[in-house]
Amino acid sequence: xxxxxxxxxxxxxxxxxxxxxxxxxxxxxxxxxxxxxxxxxxxxxxxxxxxxxxxxxxxxxxxxxxxxxxxxxxxxxxxxxxxxxxxxxxxxxxxxxxxxxxxxxxxxxxxxxxxxxxxxxxxxxxxxxxxxxxxxxxxxxxxxxxxxxxxxxxxxx
Amino acid sequence: xxxxxxxxxxxxxxxxxxxxxxxxxxxxxxxxxxxxxxxxxxxxxxxxxxxxxxxxxxxxxxxxxxxxxxxxxxxxxxxxxxx
Numbered sequence: 051x052x053x054x055x056x057x058x059x060x061x062x063x064x065x066x067x068x069x070x071x072x073x074x075x076x077x078x079x080x081x082x083x084x085x086x087x088x089x090x091x092x093x094x095x096x097x098x099x100x101x102x103x104x105x106x107x108x109x110x111x112x113x114x115x116x117x118x119x120x121x122x123x124x125x126x127x128x129x130x131x132x133x134x135x136x137x138x139x140x141x142x143x144x145x146x147x148x149x150x151x152x153x154x155x156x157x158x159x160x161x162x163x164x165x166x167x168x169x170x171x172x173x174x175x176x177x178x179x180x181x182x183x184x185x186x187x188x189x190x191x192x193x194x195x196x197x198x199x200x201x202x203x204x205x206x207x
Numbered sequence: 208x209x210x211x212x213x214x215x216x217x218x219x220x221x222x223x224x225x226x227x228x229x230x231x232x233x234x235x236x237x238x239x240x241x242x243x244x245x246x247x248x249x250x251x252x253x254x255x256x257x258x259x260x261x262x263x264x265x266x267x268x269x270x271x272x273x274x275x276x277x278x279x280x281x282x283x284x285x286x287x288x289x290x
Contacts, residue, residue, distance in 0.1 A: 084290055108263070108266070111282070174268070174287065175287060178289070191286075
């Protein structure tokens with residue numbers, strides 16, 4: 051289990067190699083890489099061109115929140131390894147923002163846990179996107195679809 | 208205690224953080240919000256009733272009924288938009 055919050059870009063290949071090296075119980079590695087999209091096409095929001103964004107976060111709380119999400123994934127699925135690398139600071143369109151990788155003996159658990167981690171980190175980790183558009187800076191609003199995606203994984207009481 | 212503001216709330220309040228000493232009757236996050244509103248027009252706007260924001264007490268997400276007892280750091284922020 052590993053969580054990193056950093057300003058620098060990451061090398062996906064090197065990260066995945068490091069993650070699985072020496073662990074022969076892993077049969078499947080599911081990976082999600084989030085990128086800065088050039089066009090913002092969120093319905094009900096705005097459709098300006100996004101040239102870059104600045105990701106603000108809450109140092110200290112961010113790491114704790116990501117570690118809790120990661121621990122929850124490990125409680126729910128039989129996982130061999132998990133990695134979350136999330137960037138902060140200014141990023142231009144096309145740059146990588148986040149890497150989530152999950153290794154498990156079997157693919158089902160890896161796919162599900164990877165999707166779970168991405169859904170929950172979007173709604174439970176303290177990051178805020180400030181977009182740069184030709185019309186000026188705009189704080190990104192919360193997206194109802196993200197809340198719905200995260201809610202799928204809430205356990206029924 | 209230290210109060211911190213993030214994203215647009217930081218700009219609306221006009222500062223990233225401040226040390227405050229609320230009176231004894233301020234016992235919950237909700238009480239603190241009401242008390243902070245009186246500090247400036249920026250505070251009143253950022254922490255307005257109906258504004259979409261959340262809170263954390265000592266770096267853990269907290270609902271507005273959470274008690275402040277012994278809290279060192281309270282943060283206010285808009286909904287998260289990472290990933």
